[in-house]
Amino acid sequence: MSGVLVVREAGFAPVKGMRHLALRAVDLDVRGAVGNRAYCLVDVARARVLRTVQHPSLIAITARELDDGLALTLPTGETAYAPAAPAGETLRCDYWGRQVGLLLTEGPHAQLASDFLGTEVRLARAPRGGVVFADPVTVLTTASLEAVGMRAESARFRATLVVETDEPWVEDDWAGRLITVGGATLRVGGPVPRCAVVDHHPVTGVKDVRLLKRLVRERPTNRAGEPMFGVYATVVEPGRVDVTP
Known part of the structure; x- marks a missing residue:
């Protein structure tokens, strides 16, 4: 099963942990977004x-x-x-x-x-992919962000791509699915576990919300008690991904 998705946001941080940059386009290869966590x-x-x-x-x-x-x-x-x-x-x-x-x-x-x-x-x-926790691409959906009131502050989740959906949490059922984003094709993997970084403002780094606790209450969690939000993906066909405003 495959699907073509509209990309609303793309970004990464050239230095791991620093501010997540909103970009107009990203180039994806088999190791993820070129320039991410270099x-x-x-x-x-x-x-x-x-x-x-x-x-x-x-x-x-x-x-x-x-x-x-x-x-x-x-x-x-x-x-x-x-x-x-x-x-x-x-x-x-x-x-x-x-x-x-x-x-x-x-x-x-x-x-x-x-x-x-x-x-x-x-x-x-760092070598390509050397300081990436799991699969090299992370994907969020607009509907899920809206469901938790974080559409305007999606950078808290530091996702490679934010794609347009009408229904929240549909990505929970995407494991194994092929999706097309711009000129690239991705294979969706498992869910992304979240840590306390989401509680910190995406520009200042100051802790200003208790989002993690809310996600623990509302979302599935792993054995470590971390809530799932978004999905990992690997790149099957490399390509350029442009953001559609």
């Missing part, structure tokens, strides 16, 4: 990738990957911009229980982020 911040002393749920102020930093470098911008407007040149040092880090090889970089980004977060970090280039 970098991450690392606690070198602990050999650990920073997790957004433990450092929600990451959300307030805007990262943009440009042709000749990476720009990080704080809420104050202070910016670090330079080529994120590899330092030649590879560090194996823990990312949710698995080891991933990351290439540490030089430049002003680390100091800017360290001062803002209040903890010493380094910027590292």
